[in-house]
Amino acid sequence: MRNKFFRKFITIIFLLIYNIEIFAANLVVDPNSNHNTKLDVAPNGVPVVNISTPNDKGISINEFSEYNIDERGQVLNNADNYGRSHLAGIISANPNLAPNQAANLIILQVNGSNRSQIEGYLEALSRQKVDVILSNENGLYINNGGTINIKNFTATTGRVNLKDGDFVGIDVEKGNIVIGPKGMDGSNANYVELIAKTLELRGNIVTNDLKVVAGSNKEVPEGTVAIDGRELGGMYAGVIKIISTDKGAGVNSDAFIVSKNSKLEITADGKIKVNKVQGKGIDIKGKEYEQKDLAYSDEGISINADKIKLSGTGTQANKQINLNGAVENSATIYTKEGLKTKGLTNTGTIQAINKIEVEGNLTNSGDIQTLDNISIKENALNKGNILTNGFFTSKDLKNEKVLSAKNDIAVNKLENNGKIVTEKNLDISKSLENSGRIEATGNILISENANNTGDILTNGSFLAKDTKTTKSLIAKEGITVNNLESSGIVATNKELNINGNLKNNGNIQAIDKIDILGNVVNTGEILTNGKFTAKDINSKKLVALKGISVNNLKNDETIATNENLDIVGDFENNGKVSTNKSLNVAGELKNTGDIQTLDNISIKENALNKGNILTNGFFTSKDLKNEKVLSAKNDITVNKLENNGKIITGKNLDISKSLENSGRIEAVGNILISENANNK
Numbered sequence: 001m002r003n004k005f006f007r008k009f010i011t012i013i014f015l016l017i018y019n020i021e022i023f024a025a026n027l028v029v030d031p032n033s034n035h036n037t038k039l040d041v042a043p044n045g046v047p048v049v050n051i052s053t054p055n056d057k058g059i060s061i062n063e064f065s066e067y068n069i070d071e072r073g074q075v076l077n078n079a080d081n082y083g084r085s086h087l088a089g090i091i092s093a094n095p096n097l098a099p100n101q102a103a104n105l106i107i108l109q110v111n112g113s114n115r116s117q118i119e120g121y122l123e124a125l126s127r128q129k130v131d132v133i134l135s136n137e138n139g140l141y142i143n144n145g146g147t148i149n150i151k152n153f154t155a156t157t158g159r160v161n162l163k164d165g166d167f168v169g170i171d172v173e174k175g176n177i178v179i180g181p182k183g184m185d186g187s188n189a190n191y192v193e194l195i196a197k198t199l200e201l202r203g204n205i206v207t208n209d210l211k212v213v214a215g216s217n218k219e220v221p222e223g224t225v226a227i228d229g230r231e232l233g234g235m236y237a238g239v240i241k242i243i244s245t246d247k248g249a250g251v252n253s254d255a256f257i258v259s260k261n262s263k264l265e266i267t268a269d270g271k272i273k274v275n276k277v278q279g280k281g282i283d284i285k286g287k288e289y290e291q292k293d294l295a296y297s298d299e300g301i302s303i304n305a306d307k308i309k310l311s312g313t314g315t316q317a318n319k320q321i322n323l324n325g326a327v328e329n330s331a332t333i334y335t336k337e338g339l340k341t342k343g344l345t346n347t348g349t350i351q352a353i354n355k356i357e358v359e360g361n362l363t364n365s366g367d368i369q370t371l372d373n374i375s376i377k378e379n380a381l382n383k384g385n386i387l388t389n390g391f392f393t394s395k396d397l398k399n400e401k402v403l404s405a406k407n408d409i410a411v412n413k414l415e416n417n418g419k420i421v422t423e424k425n426l427d428i429s430k431s432l433e434n435s436g437r438i439e440a441t442g443n444i445l446i447s448e449n450a451n452n453t454g455d456i457l458t459n460g461s462f463l464a465k466d467t468k469t470t471k472s473l474i475a476k477e478g479i480t481v482n483n484l485e486s487s488g489i490v491a492t493n494k495e496l497n498i499n500g501n502l503k504n505n506g507n508i509q510a511i512d513k514i515d516i517l518g519n520v521v522n523t524g525e526i527l528t529n530g531k532f533t534a535k536d537i538n539s540k541k542l543v544a545l546k547g548i549s550v551n552n553l554k555n556d557e558t559i560a561t562n563e564n565l566d567i568v569g570d571f572e573n574n575g576k577v578s579t580n581k582s583l584n585v586a587g588e589l590k591n592t593g594d595i596q597t598l599d600n601i602s603i604k605e606n607a608l609n610k611g612n613i614l615t616n617g618f619f620t621s622k623d624l625k626n627e628k629v630l631s632a633k634n635d636i637t638v639n640k641l642e643n644n645g646k647i648i649t650g651k652n653l654d655i656s657k658s659l660e661n662s663g664r665i666e667a668v669g670n671i672l673i674s675e676n677a678n679n680k
Helices: 002-026
Strands: 027-029 038-041 047-050 059-067 074-077 083-085 089-091 105-110 116-118 121-125 130-136 140-142 145-148 150-156 159-163 166-171 176-179 184-186 191-196 198-201 205-207 209-214 225-229 235-237 239-244 250-253 256-259 264-267 271-279 282-285 288-297 301-310 314-317 321-329 332-335 339-346 349-352 356-358 362-364 367-370 374-376 380-382 385-388 397-399 402-405 409-411 414-416 419-422 426-428 432-434 437-440 444-446 450-452 455-458 467-469 472-475 479-481 484-486 489-492 496-498 502-504 507-510 514-516 520-528 537-544 548-550 553-561 565-567 571-573 576-579 583-585 589-591 594-597 601-603 607-609 612-615 624-626 629-632 636-638 641-643 646-649 653-655 659-661 664-667 671-673 677-679
Touching: 027 038, 083 121, 116 130, 121 130, 121 150, 130 159, 130 166, 140 150, 145 150, 176 191, 191 198, 191 205, 198 209, 205 209, 209 235, 235 239, 239 250, 239 256, 256 264, 264 271, 271 282, 282 288, 301 314, 314 321, 321 332, 339 349, 397 402, 414 419, 467 472, 484 489, 514 520, 537 548, 548 553, 553 565, 624 629, 641 646
Parallel strands: 047 074, 059 105, 074 121, 105 130, 116 140, 121 145, 130 150, 140 176, 145 184, 150 191, 176 198, 184 205, 191 209, 198 225, 205 235, 209 239, 225 250, 235 256, 239 264, 250 271, 256 271, 264 282, 271 288, 282 301, 288 301, 288 314, 301 321, 314 332, 321 339, 332 349, 339 356, 339 362, 349 367, 356 374, 362 380, 367 385, 380 397, 385 402, 397 414, 402 419, 409 426, 414 432, 419 437, 426 444, 432 450, 437 455, 450 467, 455 472, 467 484, 472 489, 479 496, 484 502, 489 507, 496 514, 502 520, 507 520, 520 537, 537 553, 548 565, 553 571, 553 576, 565 583, 571 589, 576 594, 583 601, 589 607, 594 612, 607 624, 612 629, 624 641, 629 646, 636 653, 641 659, 646 664, 653 671, 659 677
Antiparallel strands: 027 059, 038 047, 083 089, 159 166
16 A cells, blocks of 8 residues: 555656656746746646636736747647647646636736747637737747647737736837748638747748738838848748838848738838749838749739839739839739839830830830830830830830830930831921831821931821931821931822922932922932922932922933923023923023923023023023024024024024024024124
C-alpha cells in the first residue's frame, strides 16, 4: 500500500515538474495581473489556457510575462462545459466560466520583455468562433503558426486600448512581426489582421481576409521599409489590405500577394515595391511604386504614386487601369477597358480596348494599340509604333517611327521623321517639319508653316501657310498655301491656290486650275489642265490647258495652253510659246524665242521680235521692231514698223505711221503705210 502511494506521488510530482518546465519555457502568466487566467495541460501534452472570466462586455483579458506556442499548439479554453478540442482532445470546462459566460473577445497581452514565438496552431475551444487579439510590444515571430475555430485573429505589437471595459483600438509605438519561412495559416479564420511598427515576410500568409497595418502614424527616414517581403514571403487571401501609416515608410515584397475574392489594397507613404500582385481589383497608394513582375486584376487597377515603374510580365486588368503618376513601363499593359496615366514612358507593349489618356508627356519606343482614342494632354515623342482605331491628339508631336489612326490626328506642332497614317484628317494647329512620310485619307490642315523634305500624300486637301517642299506633296482634293517653294513634286486633282508667291524648281501639276496671287519664279515644270493665273512670272516650263493669265511674264523654255494667254503687263519670251487661242499682252513684248498661236496676237504696247512669231489670226501692236520672222495668216496692224527680218501676212499689213525696212515683207493683201516708207 505504501509503495503504491509512493509511486502515485512520484508520478504527480513528475507531471507537475514537467508542466512547470513547459510553461516556464513557453507560457508564464504575469504574476502582477489582476485577472484569473490559469494554465493547464491536456493529457496529450498540449498546453491549455483557461482564459480569465470575461467582463460585462464579453471580453476576457489574459496577461503574460512570457507567451509562446511551440509545434504542439495551444488551446484557449472558452468552454463552460466539457468540449472536444482539435489539438488536445477532450477538455474539461474552464473553471473561470459560469454557464453561458463564454467570451466574445479574448485578449492575450504580453507584458514581459521577450518577443513571442508562435510556431504552432492556436485553437479556441468554444461553441462559437471567437475573436482573439495577441499583443506583444517586443515583437512576434510567427513560423508555421495558424488558427483553429477563431473568427477574427489580430496579431499586433501595439498596446490594446480599453475604455469602460470595451475594446476601442490599438496603439503602435514599436515592434516587429516576422512571418517565418514556414509561414502562417489563417485559412480557418474569417479575418486576420497584422498590426505592427514593421512587418517582415519570409514565408507565406494564407487566409480568407487579410489586413496588414505597419507604422505608428509618425515620420520616419525616407527609404524605411515598414513591410518587408524580400525573402519570398507571400500573402494569399480572399481579401487583402496592406497599410503603412508612417510617413516615408514603404512596402517591399518579392513574393506573390493574392486577394482572390475582393480588391487588393496597399497604402504607404513611402516606396511600394512588389513582385507579383493579384486581386479582384487592385488599389495601391504610395510615394513610389515599383512592380518587378505581374499585376493581374479581374476588375480594375488603380495605382497612385509620384513614380510608377512597371517591368516583368506585365499589368493586366479586365476593367479600367488608372496609373496616377509618371509611368515607366517596360512590360505589357493590357486592359479590356481604358488606360489613364499622368505621364508615360513606354518601352514595352500597351494594349487597350477603350481610350488611352496621358495627362502629361508621352515617350514611346515600344508598341501602343487601342480600339478607341489616344489622348496626350502634353507633348509626345514616338520612337515606336502607335496604332489606334480612334483619334490621336497631343500638343507637340515628334514621330520617328509609326503612328497610325483610323480617325483624326490632331496636334499642335508636328515633327515627323517616320510614318504617319490617318484614315481621316491630320490637323496641325502650329507648324510641320516632315522628313518622313505622311498619308491621310481626309484633309491635312496646317495653321502655320510647313517644311517638307519627305512625302506627303492625301486623298483630301492640303492647307498651310508658307510651304517648302523638296520631295513630294500630293493632295487629290486641292492645295492651298500662302507661299510655296518647291524643288520636288506638287500635284493635285483639283486646284492649286497660292495666296502669295511661288518659287518652283520641281514639278507642279494640277488637274484643275492654278491660281497664284503673287509672283512666280519657275525653273521647273508647271502643268495644269485648267487655267493658270499669277502676277509676275519668270518661268521655264508652264503648261495650262485652259488658259494662262498673269501680270508680267518671262519665259525661258516652254509655255503652252489650249486657251488664251493673257498678260496684263509685259512679256519677255526666250523660249517656246504656243496657244490654241489668243495671246494678249497689255504691255510690251520682247521675243527671242518662238511664239505660235492659232488665234490672234494682241500687243497693246511696243513689240521687239528677235525670234519667230507665227499666228493664224491677227497680229497687232504699237511700234514693232522685227529682226527675225513674224508671220500672220490675217492682218498685221502696227503703229511704226522697223523690219530687219521677215514679215509675212496672209492678208493686209497696216502701218499707221512710218516704215523702215531692210529685210523682207510679204503680203497677200494690201500694204498700207500712213506716213513715210524707207525701204533699203
